[in-house]
Amino acid sequence: MIQIGIAGSSDPKPLEKAEQKAREFARELAKHDAILLTGGRGGIMRVVSEEFSKLGGTVVGILPEKAEGNEFNTIKIKTGMDFVERSAILVNSSDVFVILGGGVGTMIEALMAYNLRTPLVILTDTGYESDELEHLAKEGYFDHKKIEKVEFTNDPKEAVEIALRLAKA
């Protein structure tokens, strides 16, 4: 089954706009056969996991160190590694990766996906700094190596659609 990874702010109280879009993304994704992978912690990650698991989906949390993570992880992977290193395992394990709005940790995961050649969809207009990635990506690429074209959309339903298409490619 397709493994869809997401990244988003771990802020305990995420920005309302980002949270709403994340919930909509999760409900839309739950209509399809897919396994959800997240960094396993709070904020946007928790919100997406809540919606997705309430609708019967399986959530895999890739956790830093021996953290237990949020209560909606169906499966917990305890990496024993710091939060930045464990991000690479999350991205590596994803057939496609979706950015749902966040700060520096989220932006690192976006750039990792590009660098590791994992197809990448970035949801914009979330209010978070990750929105700026659209300016950083000239013609859809983060650097001169043009590793893999990044897709941007401000619509969470379209983000699901693009993600499923790219994962199947």
Add this chain to the structure above:
Amino acid sequence: MIQIGIAGSSDPKPLEKAEQKAREFARELAKHDAILLTGGRGGIMRVVSEEFSKLGGTVVGILPEKAEGNEFNTIKIKTGMDFVERSAILVNSSDVFVILGGGVGTMIEALMAYNLRTPLVILTDTGYESDELEHLAKEGYFDHKKIEKVEFTNDPKEAVEIALRLAKA
């Protein structure tokens, strides 16, 4: 749900006695609510995953580098790390760990479980070198720190029973 990790030889053609015991272990485990975690590759890992998934169970393969692993992994975690490093993630993520017979990689995972304080059950009389761990463990402990008592049994059904008891502890 309980996450039960197993270790076993990656030999493409495992020893017959070990393979039979591993299949029996998997069928017994499938009667209970548990998620199976393995190193995701061939040999004993593949055999256990086959039996367990045929009976409806979910198998998580914690893979080295970007390996795709055997065909019975329900979920694939691609660690990007070498096979020894990824073993630690497998052991860290397990609520209890069961040794089903193998060589040096399997023995490393047994010692890691003890060292990381993950409850450990070792199935003996498999024909593999991991059988020797019973001699290495004086009074059930691998060293003077007496971190966690190791359980030994030569009966795969009893191995399931002990594992479920320890995981619940």
Add this chain to the structure above:
Amino acid sequence: MIQIGIAGSSDPKPLEKAEQKAREFARELAKHDAILLTGGRGGIMRVVSEEFSKLGGTVVGILPEKAEGNEFNTIKIKTGMDFVERSAILVNSSDVFVILGGGVGTMIEALMAYNLRTPLVILTDTGYESDELEHLAKEGYFDHKKIEKVEFTNDPKEAVEIALRLAKA
């Protein structure tokens, strides 16, 4: 002794402007007591290591997988991990981190340093995409958590000066 980490493009033939600045940075740094840490590979990393080791400095290469790296590594750390994961070890091990110009791998290391609270100096006007980080950092911070203020300069000598000051702080 202070451990100064650097990041830069692994392009076999780096941009001339970036290379000249990197060489100047290395020669200036060699006047001081410091150990140089790099990702151990080619391009800007190799150029900096060459200048620094020619002047008697010790270079530690933090390598992906079992790569041997460039010929100017005094000490080789073979992480067994993919290139993105090993970047976190490089950044974690640095008392201060300096960006000398590069693409996505270099930008990831810059964001990691900020996220891991390693003091960060970014050399600009190199011709590489990492120059854009100055626009990404509003008032010197990559996100709303304002973890650690980032310093920018287009002068390699000043980059050394700032790095030594921050590392000592």
Add this chain to the structure above:
Amino acid sequence: MIQIGIAGSSDPKPLEKAEQKAREFARELAKHDAILLTGGRGGIMRVVSEEFSKLGGTVVGILPEKAEGNEFNTIKIKTGMDFVERSAILVNSSDVFVILGGGVGTMIEALMAYNLRTPLVILTDTGYESDELEHLAKEGYFDHKKIEKVEFTNDPKEAVEIALRLAKA
């Protein structure tokens, strides 16, 4: 230059016999051109690092998480990973690996070296559980794959001699 890794107990007060042998090993090694790699912490690791650095040698400590380690590390690699995972980086980075006496952590590193095909020398008669590895290794091999023959000696000077020979091989 040759990178020699060592493993030994982190017991704050190591067994006297093991400590004496470890000091003798370090003094003998310091007569040769080599860089010493350790897990960076206390006990036998600290004792060896003390002797080796007092005689002018360079010591690299491969540390778990962000630990600072003992005071005799010339260079500190902060892996951000748990102590078992960082062991693999220590072993991977060593041209040859020497066991100086220890418990389960030390035994794990011995088996990792064998599994990762790093030449391995085991100093016996230290009083620690790692002495038992001689019984585990039938005809010098830990398993049926016969990956790399392990050398045993109870003499620390001979351990240096064997290590230098194997590293050069």
